Amino acid sequence: MTEKPLAIYRPVFVLWVALLHQLPWQLFFTFAVGVPLIDIFAKPVRSLLGKPTTLWDVFLPYIIMFCLIFILYPIVVCIARAMNYRTTVYRVYADRLEIEEGFLTIHAKRLMFRDVREVSLRRGVLQRGAGLGSVYLATQATGNSPSWNPYAQFGMGSTFGSGALIRDIPEAGEAYERLRGLMDAARRD
Structure with a gap:
């Protein structure tokens, strides 16, 4: 017989939170990645449009590329985050x-609770607006905060590093108290 978890948590995907969360990266990639891509793709676009006769015709390929990057980046990020959230599960045992x-x-x-050194609750402005929060479990190797995670933008990285992040769950305060109690109990044993 398999052991039954005390609790199961799943992250909740909220579109407006995901869009606002990635907006700084969206702007960064629009300009940092957009400029080199425009130089690559502007020539074929310009050849399709014909010889430019006005200032608008000169800048139209650039405007098209900036708009494509500005629109496509959040679509890709939101789809990846939603798909990841749909398959993510956090199971809590004693x-x-x-x-x-x-x-x-x-x-x-x-992550064994005896190895956890600190449990932290985070409820940012966007998370509070959606009724969500995140709980971070730090081990001695991770310190007291999540390290930089290259996959966080896509809603991944709960397993990145030696700690663990239970992200974007409803009733995060209750999960925090439960996990803190389990960590304290494991450290007493």
Whole structure:
């Protein structure tokens, strides 16, 4: 017989939170990636449009490329985040937390509560607006905050590093209290 988890948490995808969360990156990629891409793709676009006769015709390929990047980037990010959230599950047992996440590459992690040094609750402005929060479990190797994570933009990275991040869950305060109690109990044993 398999052990039954004490709690199961799943992240909640909220479109407006995802869009606002990635807006700074969207602007960055529009300009930082857009300028080199425009130089590559403006010539074929210009050849389709014909010889430019006005100032508008000169800038139209650039405007098209900036708009495509500005619109496509959030679509890709939101689809990736939604797909990842749909497949992510956090299972809490008496002595451990087990995480499974990912839609292209599956990541799994088991974090023993005896190894957890700190439990932190984070409820940012956007998360509070959606009734969500995140709980971070730090081990001695991670310190007291999540390290930089290249996959966070896509809603991935709960298993990145030696700690664990239970992200964007409803009733995060209750999860925080439960996990803190389990960590304290494991450290007493």
